[in-house]
Amino acid sequence: MSHNIATGEMRIGDLARRAEVTPRTLRYYESLGLLQPAARRSGGFRLYDEAAVRRLARIRQLKELLGFSLDEVREILRSEDAVQEIRARYLGTEDAGVRAQLLRQALERAGAQRELVRRKLAGLQAMDDEIAERQARIRQLLQQSTGAGGRQE
Amino acid sequence: MSHNIATGEMRIGDLARRAEVTPRTLRYYESLGLLQPAARRSGGFRLYDEAAVRRLARIRQLKELLGFSLDEVREILRSEDAVQEIRARYLGTEDAGVRAQLLRQALERAGAQRELVRRKLAGLQAMDDEIAERQARIRQLLQQSTGAGGRQE
DNA sequence: TTGCAAATTGATCTTTGCGTCAAGGTTAGC
DNA sequence: GCTAACCTTGACGCAAAGATCAATTTGCAA
Numbered sequence: 001m002s003h004n005i006a007t008g009e010m011r012i013g014d015l016a017r018r019a020e021v022t023p024r025t026l027r028y029y030e031s032l033g034l035l036q037p038a039a040r041r042s043g044g045f046r047l048y049d050e051a052a053v054r055r056l057a058r059i060r061q062l063k064e065l066l067g068f069s070l071d072e073v074r075e076i077l078r079s080e081d082a083v084q085e086i087r088a089r090y091l092g093t094e095d096a097g098v099r100a101q102l103l104r105q106a107l108e109r110a111g112a113q114r115e116l117v118r119r120k121l122a123g124l125q126a127m128d129d130e131i132a133e134r135q136a137r138i139r140q141l142l143q144q145s146t147g148a149g150g151r152q153e
Numbered sequence: 154m155s156h157n158i159a160t161g162e163m164r165i166g167d168l169a170r171r172a173e174v175t176p177r178t179l180r181y182y183e184s185l186g187l188l189q190p191a192a193r194r195s196g197g198f199r200l201y202d203e204a205a206v207r208r209l210a211r212i213r214q215l216k217e218l219l220g221f222s223l224d225e226v227r228e229i230l231r232s233e234d235a236v237q238e239i240r241a242r243y244l245g246t247e248d249a250g251v252r253a254q255l256l257r258q259a260l261e262r263a264g265a266q267r268e269l270v271r272r273k274l275a276g277l278q279a280m281d282d283e284i285a286e287r288q289a290r291i292r293q294l295l296q297q298s299t300g301a302g303g304r305q306e
Numbered sequence: 307t308t309g310c311a312a313a314t315t316g317a318t319c320t321t322t323g324c325g326t327c328a329a330g331g332t333t334a335g336c
Numbered sequence: 337g338c339t340a341a342c343c344t345t346g347a348c349g350c351a352a353a354g355a356t357c358a359a360t361t362t363g364c365a366a
């Protein structure tokens with residue numbers, strides 16, 4: 001059994017198939033400090049869990065969708081990991097003052113991340129608008145043309 | 154004078170500075186058939202015009218913002234150039250039927266381009282929404298926290 | 307006319323993000 | 337306990353997108 005459904009543990013090939021990447025890619029990501037296996041089996045086999053599946057999906061999203069380099073992805077993940085740490089500390093304290101402080105930190109990080117995404121988004125929006133405008137102009141010409149020239153079809 | 158303001162003619166270094174790339178990059182783009190200089194001076198110096206500035210900006214936008222490879226950029230530009238050609242032919246005919254046909258071609262191309270952009274946009278939107286949601290959750294916690302713990306500031 | 311910044315072509319170098327062997331070690335199933 | 341499928345590390349290869357020489361030329365400017 002290569003894939004223990006109950007514990008969610010899987011070997012490198014299983015994870016690779018699930019994420020549609022090659023094992024080589026996963027080893028490479030590991031070497032860059034992007035994705036660590038949850039454990040190693042006695043023989044040396046890497047073992048991954050469900051958290052790894054999610055993290056890998058995130059990596060691919062950042063790389064493919066947003067076009068970040070793996071170096072940038074590492075920085076972003078580092079930041080996200082920090083948020084998780086803040087969350088853990090938040091859950092670990094009862095002190096309202098400390099809690100509020102931690103929340104503010106998390107908020108700040110989320111804000112920074114959003115900034116990044118919104119910049120890309122704005123550029124894309126502008127492009128979309130531009131194309132839409134062009135389409136509208138052409139459509140209008142087409143209307144005039146087929147309207148004036150006697151409608152066809 | 155390296156940069157004739159009146160005619161908008163400039164040499165490779167001028168264009169490079171304006172677009173924040175290196176001259177090497179421009180020569181490379183030329184070798185890929187992405188950006189042709191408007192002319193060459195007798196000595197062999199490349200001369201660029203304002204159209205080149207715009208085209209270069211477009212290339213960078215497609216590459217940096219949308220994450221297209223230079224190969225893909227070339228295809229997209231080819232398509233855009235085709236639109237320009239359609240436009241020229243449109244202006245060159247009076248035949249309403251031909252005109253309508255050309256307009257429909259242009260419309261189709263614009264549609265295809267928009268599809269591409271919108272796919273990227275959708276992914277980014279989803280990411281932005283996700284972050285926004287996270288922010289909202291944190292803000293709510295913060296409200297509760299500072300609300301319950303006695304407001305400060 | 308000489309001098310220096312900027313240009314030319316050509317060649318080789320670098321980085322990123324993996325792919326592809328090579329030579330073995332591990333493990334599930336029979 | 338054997339075999340096939342999977343895994344290990346290590347090394348080299350490769351395409352994209354330039355960067356960096358190197359050896360000359362060009363051309364404005366004093």
